[in-house]
Amino acid sequence: MASQHRDKFGRPIVAVTGMGMVTSLGAGKAENWAALTAGRSGIHTITRFPIEGLRTTIAGTVDFVPVEPFCAPMLSERLATLAAEEAIGQAAIGSPGDFPGELFIAVPPVEMEWPQREALAKASGQAGDITYDDLLKAAGTGDFAPWHNLFLFGTVADRISERFGTKGSPISLSTACSSGATAIQLGVEAIRRGETEAVLAIGTDGSVHAEALIRFSLLSALSTQNEPPEEAAKPFSKNRDGFVMGEGAAALVLEDYDHALARGARILGIVAGCGEKGDGFHRTRSSPSGAPIIAAIAEAIADAGLTPDAVDYINAHGTGTPENDKMEALGVTTVLGERAVHVPISSNKSMIGHTLTAAGAVEAVVSLMTIAEGRLPPTINHRVPDPTIPLDVVPNEARDASVTCVLSNSFGFGGQNTCLVFTAEPVT
Amino acid sequence: MTREVWITGIGLVSSQGEGAEVHMGAFDGELAPKVDAERFAPFVVHPAVPLEWDRQIAKKADQRQMEPWQRLGVYAAGLALEDAGAKGDAELLGRMQMIVAAGGGERDYAVDGQILSGIRNAADPGVFLNERLMSDIRPTLFLAQLSNLLAGNIAIVHGVTGASRTFMGEEQCGVDALRIAHARIGAGQGDIFLVGGAYNAERPDVLLIYEMARLLWKDAFASVWDRPGEGGGFIPGSGAAFLVVETREHAEARGATPVAALQAVVSDQVRRSIGAVGASVEQLWERAAGEFKPISGAILSGATGIAGITEEERGALAKLMPGAPVHSTGDIFGHMIEAQFPAGVALAAAAIKDNYFRQAVVTSVGHMRGEGLAFLTAV
Numbered sequence: 001m002a003s004q005h006r007d008k009f010g011r012p013i014v015a016v017t018g019m020g021m022v023t024s025l026g027a028g029k030a031e032n033w034a035a036l037t038a039g040r041s042g043i044h045t046i047t048r049f050p051i052e053g054l055r056t057t058i059a060g061t062v063d064f065v066p067v068e069p070f071c072a073p074m075l076s077e078r079l080a081t082l083a084a085e086e087a088i089g090q091a092a093i094g095s096p097g098d099f100p101g102e103l104f105i106a107v108p109p110v111e112m113e114w115p116q117r118e119a120l121a122k123a124s125g126q127a128g129d130i131t132y133d134d135l136l137k138a139a140g141t142g143d144f145a146p147w148h149n150l151f152l153f154g155t156v157a158d159r160i161s162e163r164f165g166t167k168g169s170p171i172s173l174s175t176a177c178s179s180g181a182t183a184i185q186l187g188v189e190a191i192r193r194g195e196t197e198a199v200l201a202i203g204t205d206g207s208v209h210a211e212a213l214i215r216f217s218l219l220s221a222l223s224t225q226n227e228p229p230e231e232a233a234k235p236f237s238k239n240r241d242g243f244v245m246g247e248g249a250a251a252l253v254l255e256d257y258d259h260a261l262a263r264g265a266r267i268l269g270i271v272a273g274c275g276e277k278g279d280g281f282h283r284t285r286s287s288p289s290g291a292p293i294i295a296a297i298a299e300a301i302a303d304a305g306l307t308p309d310a311v312d313y314i315n316a317h318g319t320g321t322p323e324n325d326k327m328e329a330l331g332v333t334t335v336l337g338e339r340a341v342h343v344p345i346s347s348n349k350s351m352i353g354h355t356l357t358a359a360g361a362v363e364a365v366v367s368l369m370t371i372a373e374g375r376l377p378p379t380i381n382h383r384v385p386d387p388t389i390p391l392d393v394v395p396n397e398a399r400d401a402s403v404t405c406v407l408s409n410s411f412g413f414g415g416q417n418t419c420l421v422f423t424a425e426p427v428t
Numbered sequence: 429m430t431r432e433v434w435i436t437g438i439g440l441v442s443s444q445g446e447g448a449e450v451h452m453g454a455f456d457g458e459l460a461p462k463v464d465a466e467r468f469a470p471f472v473v474h475p476a477v478p479l480e481w482d483r484q485i486a487k488k489a490d491q492r493q494m495e496p497w498q499r500l501g502v503y504a505a506g507l508a509l510e511d512a513g514a515k516g517d518a519e520l521l522g523r524m525q526m527i528v529a530a531g532g533g534e535r536d537y538a539v540d541g542q543i544l545s546g547i548r549n550a551a552d553p554g555v556f557l558n559e560r561l562m563s564d565i566r567p568t569l570f571l572a573q574l575s576n577l578l579a580g581n582i583a584i585v586h587g588v589t590g591a592s593r594t595f596m597g598e599e600q601c602g603v604d605a606l607r608i609a610h611a612r613i614g615a616g617q618g619d620i621f622l623v624g625g626a627y628n629a630e631r632p633d634v635l636l637i638y639e640m641a642r643l644l645w646k647d648a649f650a651s652v653w654d655r656p657g658e659g660g661g662f663i664p665g666s667g668a669a670f671l672v673v674e675t676r677e678h679a680e681a682r683g684a685t686p687v688a689a690l691q692a693v694v695s696d697q698v699r700r701s702i703g704a705v706g707a708s709v710e711q712l713w714e715r716a717a718g719e720f721k722p723i724s725g726a727i728l729s730g731a732t733g734i735a736g737i738t739e740e741e742r743g744a745l746a747k748l749m750p751g752a753p754v755h756s757t758g759d760i761f762g763h764m765i766e767a768q769f770p771a772g773v774a775l776a777a778a779a780i781k782d783n784y785f786r787q788a789v790v791t792s793v794g795h796m797r798g799e800g801l802a803f804l805t806a807v
Contacts, residue, residue, distance in 0.1 A: 132632035154796070210554070278591045413576070
């Protein structure tokens with residue numbers, strides 16, 4: 001009879017047995033970890049498209065994964081594939097093309113992009129003013145049929161599912177900038193329900209094109225301190241002025257702990273708790289009281305069967321926008337109380353930028369590596385501390401620390417707040 | 429032990445009108461489809477009925493912040509909350525979970541046209557694009573396009589703030605939104621959920637996506653079952669559907685009236701080849717609807733009218749339940765993509781409550797991928 005481990009609430013325990021990631025710092029966990037702990041930035045001046053006329057000209061794009069010509073769903077799919085290959089390879093689960101579980105994947109919302117619109121306009125033969133009637137006329141030739149599937153919202157998930165042989169109907173999801181965390185949460189819930197013994201949870205985002213950047217720019221969300229690029233992302237600093245867009249992907253193989261033990265898998269860590277809370281205050285801003293953020297943090301810790309005292313490191317959402325960092329600090333100090341000033345909290349986004357849809361998954365992998373390696377990645381570019389944020393942000397340099405419980409925060413437009421708690425083995 | 433799941437509120441808006449009642453003629457054989465073949469000719473659409481937005485979206489400022497797909501969804505969500513007796517109940521809404529099936533929002537068609545016209549002769553097309561986008565896009569348009577902002581607007585307008593998750597992926601995300609809500613409720617991962625989706629078909633940019641694969645029906649209206657023989661195709665429909673689903677215990681404790689019991693929701697996504705869709709529908713039926721009784725039940729199919737998959741689904745249903753009536757929701761309100769399955773389930777639940785039948789199976793076969801099925805019974 002196999003062992004029957006359960007958490008404090010009598011639920012199956014969710015282990016992580018494989019992880020993969022790719023960001024502007026490189027492909028793979030090892031390369032990313034080395035760069036993150038060296039305090040290196042992946043932010044650079046954009047070369048993918050012209051930057052003349054833009055207020056923000058920098059991003060953490062992934063330029064070493066060739067997708068020519070660039071197209072967001074294609075790069076997002078490539079990044080997800082790289083991360084999933086690494087994660088499944090490490091987990092050594094199933095057989096190639098036959099992953100024994102479900103897929104939950106956070107993908108950026110897709111849409112037709114300008115090169116395609118321009119091609120349709122040209123094919124229409126219209127010499128005068130172009131309207132959508134002309135584009136529709138060109139579409140009707142059938143010459144552009146493959147673009148139908150390319151720009152469906154479910155296609156990236158379908159292709160990942162087919163490639164890795166995941167089971168059932170794959171879920172594509174978005175909770176804006178907390179999407180990666182939500183993918184993990186959905187996977188945790190499926191395993192706790194006993195519905196599946198393994199889950200492939202992915203967050204991916206390769207969507208930095210001109211219009212995507214301009215949209216955030218028009219909402220005044222982006223840093224405009226373009227020179228030098230690697231110093232633009234300044235989470236928790238007094239002179240922070242917005243986030244920097246980034247690209248990347250991360251994949252985690254989640255597995256019923258007993259299932260993982262039975263097959264002799266190496267346990268990389270435990271997803272102990274998940275918390276979430278909606279906020280109906282405003283489309284882009286948090287409730288001034290911080291109540292929803294506080295509730296999400298508190299719920300994640302409670303769902304792990306722990307108290308705030310157990311948290312010994314926080315992987316911050318830490319976007320570097322004036323609003324986010326202020327509200328996140330409020331949430332953390334409220335839940336952790338007097339202890340908050342002694343609990344290190346750092347932002348990976350200071351180095352890789354905000355990988356948007358992927359961020360929650362990328363930061364989950366970094367959180368688990370922090371536990372495994374006993375070293376805290378820093379918040380770089382921290383030269384002007386914000387006196388209203390009295391936290392230990394692990395400024396500028398990595399630090400050794402024994403960590404057994406990490407809180408990872410993710411917050412997004414539309415009132416999305418999702419927090420995860422990761423712990424080390426052994427489970428108790 | 430899984431818990432019993434009830435549907436306790438429905439909100440439905442389509443080309444037929446507002447509320448489930450106006451759709452009930454479909455089960456008396458007296459409901460003609462409402463299509464507009466002029467506005468987007470040669471394309472046909474089932475246009476949304478005009479709505480008094482103020483009735484569900486009190487603030488004009490909120491209405492202005494949304495594009496039509498979001499307004500339709502927020503409106504239908506309000507109807508569902510009202511029907512469930514949850515509207516304005518801050519304590520209940522503050523812990524109500526949401527799973528929304530969504531695509532994305534519309535473009536600024538005039539801006540797109542001007543850019544495409546001007547970029548042909550621009551000295552530097554990339555720079556031209558940057559300059560025009562920076563100066564011509566409304567700063568808040570992004571928020572009306574983002575997939576998860578339908579849920580965000582429902583939170584703002586109606587106060588549903590337990591937490592929300594947005595699923596994407598055309599028809600199948602509508603199935604999986606309800607499947608995951610049902611599974612979570614059954615397993616004790618939440619007591620009450622608002623689930624649904626919205627779709628605006630009156631958009632040249634979405635017509636464009638489907639026309640590239642020539643999937644749209646361009647002739648005079650014909651039933652989805654009759655289209656495959658003529659080349660096939662779907663007629664997009666504007667609308668939205670939301671459901672309040674909760675455990676029986678939770679509903680009873682708050683004195684809510686059940687509309688119907690949601691017995692099961694299942695889905696799969698098989699590799700498509702000849703016969704695969706029919707086989708998938710049969711398998712889903714075996715998993716979820718084994719107790720369906722044709723004598724007192726009906727089947728509501730979300731079939732598109734696209735050649736191949738439509739005949740396969742019909743064939744599978746005829747084989748499984750030769751005697752059962754099959755209603756096509758596409759013939760009632762067109763094809764609402766993400767919202768089609770929630771709308772079918774809403775209609776089935778309302779018809780059960782109104783005693784048109786005692787049980788229903790609702791099917792979905794996505795135009796490109798994904799199959800789903802729900803089984804509902806009278807309470």
